[in-house]
Amino acid sequence: MQKRQLIDDVSLLHSNSHIIQLFKGGNNRWEWRFIHTELAILLIEEGFCKIVPYYPNIIINVFSQNYKTFRKQILRRDKHTCQYCGKPGHTIDHIHPASQGGFTSPRNCVTACLSCNVSKADTTLDLFLVNEQMEEDGVQEWNMEQLSFSRLRY
């Protein structure tokens, strides 16, 4: 059978019916449950789930919601490379800090080396990049053009 791409466009979700979520449960076996449309949309937008082709009311987990497995999947996705400096990374960093409401999700989490993770701490991503830039330049002033988003490799 021909393989079809999973869909991540939430507008294609069949929001008038019950949404079925397929996920790997205990013993690595596929299980399912009914969930609210709002939760389904959040799970898709945060990168946990995608819509099954031809079944617009069924979503499937492409990332685990079990933290231990999730962590391994993020490290693998980012090839164990710090997304801020490019050195080997083994920790998970929240782009939008968890303390400020950022989700522990594929969309909001990246691999970071310990040094970037510690220096970033609870600052937001924008602030983090600004601080780094100031440190490198040894100046206390900066403008928007100095921000280098190219350092983020997704």
Ligand SMILES: [Zn+2]
């Ligand atoms: Zn780093």
